[in-house]
Amino acid sequence: MNSVGKSWLLLTGLIVFYIIYLLFGALVFSTIERPVEEQLRRDMDALKQEFLNQSCVSAASLENFLVRVLTANKYGVSALRNSSVTSNWDLASSMFFANTLVTTVGYGHTTPLSDTGKVFSIVYALIGVPFTMLVLTACVQRIMYPLVIAPVCLLQRSGLEPRPATVVHFLLLLVLVVLCFFLMPAAVFSAVEVSWSFLDGLYFSFISLCTIGLGDFVPGMQPRQKYRPLYQVAVMVYLFVGLMMMYLLLRTFHKMSDLHGLTSFLQLPRCEDSDMEEEREPIVHEDSRTANNMTEKAASKPLDPGSQPSYNTINKG
Amino acid sequence: MNSVGKSWLLLTGLIVFYIIYLLFGALVFSTIERPVEEQLRRDMDALKQEFLNQSCVSAASLENFLVRVLTANKYGVSALRNSSVTSNWDLASSMFFANTLVTTVGYGHTTPLSDTGKVFSIVYALIGVPFTMLVLTACVQRIMYPLVIAPVCLLQRSGLEPRPATVVHFLLLLVLVVLCFFLMPAAVFSAVEVSWSFLDGLYFSFISLCTIGLGDFVPGMQPRQKYRPLYQVAVMVYLFVGLMMMYLLLRTFHKMSDLHGLTSFLQLPRCEDSDMEEEREPIVHEDSRTANNMTEKAASKPLDPGSQPSYNTINKG
DSSP, X not given: OOHHHHHHHHHHHHHHHHHHHHHXXXXXXXXXXXXXXXXXXXXXXHHHHHHHHHSOOOHHHHHHHHHHHHHHHHTTOOOOSTTSSSOTTSHHHHHHHHHHHHTTOOOOSSOOOSHHHHHHHHHHHHHHHHHHHHHHHHHHHHHHIIIIIHHHHHHHHTTOOHHHHHHHHHHHHHHHHHIIIIIHHHHHHHHHSTTOOHHHHHHHHHHHHTTOOOOSSOTTOSTTOTTHHHHHHHHHHHHHHHHHHHHHHHHHXXXXXXXXXXXXXXXXXXXXXXXXXXXXXXXXXXXXXXXXXXXXXXXXXXXXXXXXXXXXGSOOO | OOHHHHHHHHHHHHHHHHHHHHHHHHHHHHHHHHHHXXXXXXXXXXXXXXXXXXXOOOHHHHHHHHHHHHHXXXXXXXXXXXXSSSOTTSHHXXXXXXXXXXXXXXXXXXXXXSHHHHHHHHXXXXXXXXXXXXXXXXXXXXXXXXXXXXXXXXXXXXXXXXXXXXXXXXXXXHHXXXXXXXXXXXXXXXXXXXXXXXXXXXXXXXXXXXXXXXXXXXTTOSTTOXXXXXXXXXXXXXXXXXXXXXXXXXXXXXXXXXXXXXXXXXXXXXXOHHHHGGGSOXXXXXXXXXXXXXXXXXXXXXXXXXXXXXXXXXXXX
């Protein structure tokens, strides 16, 4: 079989395995969660029936009442008495929302209510998401030296071979990140948030720093929390630094994989010559005449992948 | 001022501007949303008061009832009569949840209720998120030729200069993506989902394909929707292909910026020599003796950035 056929087979295999992985997840989630959900549903029905029996409210008017309560709740407005003191859109909370938007975490604990708010969210994220990536990249560039380059060098000086040194360094960095950005924050959250267990804190940290952001646990949402704005700012800083460390970890892993040949092992064999050229040094020192020549040459030839003027055959200015 | 000082100044400027951007967002969101929220809150209070007046329920027992209703609602269990038919954890819904987890969209419309579910979510995402990235990358590699390389080549043959050709191609691709993955789906969603406007559909598409996933709009959540599992699978396919196209667009933009020198303009000046080496061709053809020599040399020298054996001075196997 030729390499093109092989690469398509590999891709198909990957996609099939991806679907199997999703199905497997679905089966496990369904098995674990369905009984708990059914119990909660039965409890809810019983609670409603009991409430109706004890009061002189008609089922229809209760239903009508609940529809409106739940709709308002969807937009972050709770019908509960003690929660109506603080707004979801004071300055600190709005900034927290803006932050979850641009980092793509998006808890959705509060969501824009008005159409203007929705349009602004789109425009704000359109600029904000790439901007956040830029700031994160710039910060990671700065901490690469003290946290990656220098320690690897130190390990090598202490007698380790270059390759094992990078593995030991990556494992140390991993332990540091897990400790400082998952376990310690989890302990803090479980202490500060009354209803959170340690597992809840850990689950929140993980779901946040992977930018999944389910929003079932969001810090600073309890009524009458002391220093709430300050706490929200602290969580924002935690999220930003945490994302930075996740990015650093990913980059370090990528560099380590490169060294150990893991990247080329995981990468699919490429079937287009022009795609292969991406890995090569781009032709940056040739003058623009060469680029034009390339184009003319390509134009005169039939469609054959090797002769395509790819992005990289065009010289930079 | 030397280049190190300049680069730190630039980074500080970026971070300050980032904070200003967040503050600006916070101010706008607060201005837009707060009046709407206050109105909703007043309506809610009036509704509750009216409900209490018309019935013989005590305020305390209603409060108690609502606490439990809203807690169950947080976990995706609605107290409403017509919504209690379908489960959030049937196979299709569970797969939809698994999909939002591994793509880091994370709507959070349903969240794991049990501790086992939370632990499984963490483990599942830990493997699934990088796996999804791998599959997406592999797919994007495949569509690079027909959607990027070939059209650019075609544009060049039709007489365009290489650089304008890439810009025209990027704009065409952008229009195609906006049309096929934002505007058209928005029209479909606003037709299929009863309560969604066109803007809601567009807002959903954008929030989803940026992986923000606020979860205030999730397709297939209405009671008694026909062919619900099929619809959910269709949405999953849309999300996957959409993310693929977003990734393609990002990569094409990056390549175009490279060509136009925008990348080096946006990138911070680097202050470490070892970081500079990342851009150079890594030393792959030297034997391991050279790498060892490098290490020994580095060990004998004082800590000077130029002499650090970076990741790239270590040869690949």
